[in-house]
Amino acid sequence: MTTNFYAPPSALRGRRVVLPEAEARHLRTVLRAQEGEEVVVVDGEGGWYRARIDHLTPDQVVGTITEQREDVGEPAIEVTVGLGILKKRSRFETFVEKAVELGVRRIVPLRTRRTERNSIRKDRLHSVMVGAMKQCRRSWLPTLTAPQSPESLASASDAAAEFVCHSGDDAVPLHRAAGRARPFDEALVLVGPEGGFADSEVEAAVAAGGTVVSLGSRRLRAETAGLAVLQTLIGPAASERVPN
Amino acid sequence: MTTNFYAPPSALRGRRVVLPEAEARHLRTVLRAQEGEEVVVVDGEGGWYRARIDHLTPDQVVGTITEQREDVGEPAIEVTVGLGILKKRSRFETFVEKAVELGVRRIVPLRTRRTERNSIRKDRLHSVMVGAMKQCRRSWLPTLTAPQSPESLASASDAAAEFVCHSGDDAVPLHRAAGRARPFDEALVLVGPEGGFADSEVEAAVAAGGTVVSLGSRRLRAETAGLAVLQTLIGPAASERVPN
Numbered sequence: 001m002t003t004n005f006y007a008p009p010s011a012l013r014g015r016r017v018v019l020p021e022a023e024a025r026h027l028r029t030v031l032r033a034q035e036g037e038e039v040v041v042v043d044g045e046g047g048w049y050r051a052r053i054d055h056l057t058p059d060q061v062v063g064t065i066t067e068q069r070e071d072v073g074e075p076a077i078e079v080t081v082g083l084g085i086l087k088k089r090s091r092f093e094t095f096v097e098k099a100v101e102l103g104v105r106r107i108v109p110l111r112t113r114r115t116e117r118n119s120i121r122k123d124r125l126h127s128v129m130v131g132a133m134k135q136c137r138r139s140w141l142p143t144l145t146a147p148q149s150p151e152s153l154a155s156a157s158d159a160a161a162e163f164v165c166h167s168g169d170d171a172v173p174l175h176r177a178a179g180r181a182r183p184f185d186e187a188l189v190l191v192g193p194e195g196g197f198a199d200s201e202v203e204a205a206v207a208a209g210g211t212v213v214s215l216g217s218r219r220l221r222a223e224t225a226g227l228a229v230l231q232t233l234i235g236p237a238a239s240e241r242v243p244n
Numbered sequence: 245m246t247t248n249f250y251a252p253p254s255a256l257r258g259r260r261v262v263l264p265e266a267e268a269r270h271l272r273t274v275l276r277a278q279e280g281e282e283v284v285v286v287d288g289e290g291g292w293y294r295a296r297i298d299h300l301t302p303d304q305v306v307g308t309i310t311e312q313r314e315d316v317g318e319p320a321i322e323v324t325v326g327l328g329i330l331k332k333r334s335r336f337e338t339f340v341e342k343a344v345e346l347g348v349r350r351i352v353p354l355r356t357r358r359t360e361r362n363s364i365r366k367d368r369l370h371s372v373m374v375g376a377m378k379q380c381r382r383s384w385l386p387t388l389t390a391p392q393s394p395e396s397l398a399s400a401s402d403a404a405a406e407f408v409c410h411s412g413d414d415a416v417p418l419h420r421a422a423g424r425a426r427p428f429d430e431a432l433v434l435v436g437p438e439g440g441f442a443d444s445e446v447e448a449a450v451a452a453g454g455t456v457v458s459l460g461s462r463r464l465r466a467e468t469a470g471l472a473v474l475q476t477l478i479g480p481a482a483s484e485r486v487p488n
Contacts, residue, residue, distance in 0.1 A: 072461075073462050094338055101462055101465060102472065135463070136462040136463050137462060216347075216478075217317050217381075218346075218347060218380040218381060220346075224342045224345045224346065227342070228479065231472045234460075235419055235472065235476055
């Protein structure tokens with residue numbers, strides 16, 4: 001099988017795994033799996049399992065775990081990205097999909113002075129995230145929190161490295177700031193909506209320990225900036241754990 | 245004005261600039277510009293101009309150049325990315341938009357063993373690229389070539405650094421490969437379509453001087469891989485030239 005399957009921890013008991021209905025249907029009707037075949041199942045909380053299919057019915061697949069590992073496909077650092085809720089939902093979705101691939105651990109939609117939209121489609125984003133987790137063969141499903149303000153996110157964070165994307169004279173190039181902060185296990189990144197952060201939001205993040213960073217001489221779209229930061233932070237710390 | 249405008253070199257003569265019709269309409273009807281205001285115009289070939297608006301008619305805007313600079317918003321290295329033509333056109337478009345923002349210089353749609361689509365919508369991609377160039381305040385419009393094979397692209401390239409994204413035991417982590425290759429002025433990156441490159445394509449690229457690189461333990465979608473490589477190569481070499 002070229003994709004992983006997702007079963008929450010509650011679907012796993014001892015050596016037995018029962019795939020949720022949608023996953024079972026996909027395995028059966030799209031991939032035409034047969035009894036006796038092997039699949040990889042992840043539980044979204046770091047659990048990675050190889051399982052042999054025992055029973056296939058129209059809406060249930062039951063398997064036996066033959067191998068178990070932890071944190072397959074996970075980066076060595078945990079990065080939280082707070083991104084301003086964007087006007088175009090499709091751009092936030094693109095961010096979420098690719099952020100999961102690039103190894104984000106937690107996504108926080110931000111309500112800021114300049115966001116023009118207050119809500120996200122949580123179910124839709126959750127399903128994009130599950131799809132990306134399976135496709136890229138991670139074993140953690142990143143957390144998607146409820147929308148909050150950048151001030152509350154920054155003040156509640158105890159990450160060793162905190163970066164606020166904001167152009168300005170006092171901004172440090174991200175590469176330099178990240179290099180100075182290394183090594184760190186945990187990082188927080190704040191990216192504003194289309195219009196960027198208000199000065200008071202940047203000041204609050206700095207007061208909470210954040211470093212103002214710039215991403216170079218091109219003005220990146222908010223979602224592009226979020227992805228560029230993730231690659232810059234996680235890329236060099238790529239996990240040695242090899243999937244399947 | 246928060247965006248740049250685009251006028252090809254033919255629209256510039258001496259200190260006079262005549263904006264193309266679509267740009268003129270946008271400036272007039274959406275942004276409600278007035279005579280005497282200043283705008284930034286780029287010519288897509290590195291030319292950056294500040295211009296004062298002299299005349300505004302329903303479909304023409306004529307201005308006088310008051311300041312001229314070169315290569316504003318451009319990175320210090322020229323990166324060509326060859327990306328397999330993707331099944332979903334929207335994914336190729338997402339790549340093109342964000343590649344322009346991240347500083348790509350040339351995009352080559354690749355026809356490979358495993359591409360399932362042979363053509364691109366050149367006009368549509370061109371307009372995405374122009375939009376991204378203006379939005380991110382670059383002065384070069386990256387080149388979009390006709391589709392070609394990875395073999396012909398690799399053999400025609402004389403870039404000092406050439407990278408082929410392909411998972412496998414002999415793949416070097418991209419960060420390490422890029423570090424070893426630095427400093428370089430020019431780089432070529434090859435990324436396969438959804439199913440990756442065939443072995444023979446990888447061998448041809450290696451024979452032409454390419455290094456096989458991996459992007460870590462997560463299997464990235466093709467367009468995500470292309471963007472991750474761009475940020476890894478260009479990010480640390482971010483230009484010191486500051487836009488507007």
